[in-house]
Amino acid sequence: MGLPTPYDLTPLSQSLIPPELASAFNIFPEPHRTPLDVNRASQNTLSNLRSQLNALSSFNFKSLNETTGQKHDTMVVELEEEEEEEEEDRTEAMDGDGSGSEARKLRRIDSEEADSALKTENSMDDPSSAAARTLKRPRLVWTPQLHKRFVDVVGHLGIKNAVPKTIMQWMNVEGLTRENVASHLQKYRLYLKRKQGLSGEGPSASDQLFASTPVPQSLHESGGGCGSGIFGMPIPVPYHYPATAAGGMMPLPAYGHVGIQMVNDYAHNNNNNNNHHHQQASMNSNQNGYHGNVAYGHMFQQRNWNGNNYGSSSHHPQHAVSNDNM
């Protein structure tokens, strides 16, 4: 309450310095990058890699994969210290022999491309899907919305069935990986354990996120969730999405669109109270789960990470459980 909505804030894409003033001081802002630019950069990256790998055709790719895997990441030359860019820094990377500091970052791409090279190079000429699988993903931020979805699913699956892959599928969140879920699940279990031990205590100062979403009853009992009875499989059902005007339906993007970036990260607003009377404003200002400085799309989510999103394919669970209103 009282916080500005995203639309009240200045978009990052907008120059804060008038052009005249900027040029007077020899400041030349980076050119505005559209999703198309990013996509183009990705394509360049991939085709560059492909040609480089082709040039190395005398190589035994198997051994290349092994040698590039680990170890060599010691002498990373950090000249630019973090900071923006992200997309094309991989483009020019990779020194001649393919070893060295970049090896690690490129590992996945190496093997992907090497594989396809070995397979006579076919299907792989769709850079977007390749990128979806191979490009380094931004660090996922578990927003309250995302966590809510997670808890809902876990609650309905029950402890026994709540394993990363299943959870991931039922959450039906674009771009969310099994690893993402596994990691979060691990922490969530730790939280539950801790909470059981200290039964009767007030809400811990930490665990802000976890405390913000009540633990489903099914997780407190020894058994499993709703469907854990006679039938092995839990019965999905429960909720349907309310077809609200806001479009609170369909796969939730893990990495929200970020036309607007909040510098002060309101995303982690302190809702340390246990009730779920979250404030609209803070919830709304929280839509993006991106942790870095750069957005993927500008106005809308342009990518569908269908490469590994089972949720949108028909042979997997695709119901999202519960809505995300809190």
Added chain:
DNA sequence: TGCCTAATAT
């Protein structure tokens, strides 16, 4: 192999 979980790394 693929997946899961605990441990460890970033």
Added chain:
DNA sequence: AATATTAGGC
């Protein structure tokens, strides 16, 4: 502290 990545077992 929050996530990601690895390691080892099934």
